Amino acid sequence: MTKLKVGIASYEEMKALTLAIARGQRKLAPQEPRVWFPSTESFAKVLSAGNRDRLRLIAEKAPDSLDELAQLTGRKSRTSPAHSKRWPTTG
Numbered sequence: 625m626t627k628l629k630v631g632i633a634s635y636e637e638m639k640a641l642t643l644a645i646a647r648g649q650r651k652l653a654p655q656e657p658r659v660w661f662p663s664t665e666s667f668a669k670v671l672s673a674g675n676r677d678r679l680r681l682i683a684e685k686a687p688d689s690l691d692e693l694a695q696l697t698g699r700k701s702r703t704s705p706a707h708s709k710r711w712p713t714t715g
């Protein structure tokens with residue numbers, strides 16, 4: 625299982641960090657979080673039982689689009705035709 629480090633910071637702090645990285649003024653160290661949330665409450669919402677099930681399904685089935693994910697979960701797709709293109713691959 626892969627570990628994911630997350631950070632909690634205000635919107636202003638996240639924006640300042642992102643802009644500093646984009647300007648080349650700052651680099652993230654390997655141990656620093658790559659995913660940020662504005663509050664512990666918003667992070668907890670991501671970890672709800674339903675969302676954990678969907679994340680597990682994404683890891684197992686690797687759907688190519690949001691439409692395919694919607695079909696797998698039995699949920700209605702909220703994407704417009706312009707946004708239903710294939711997801712970019714990372715490998």
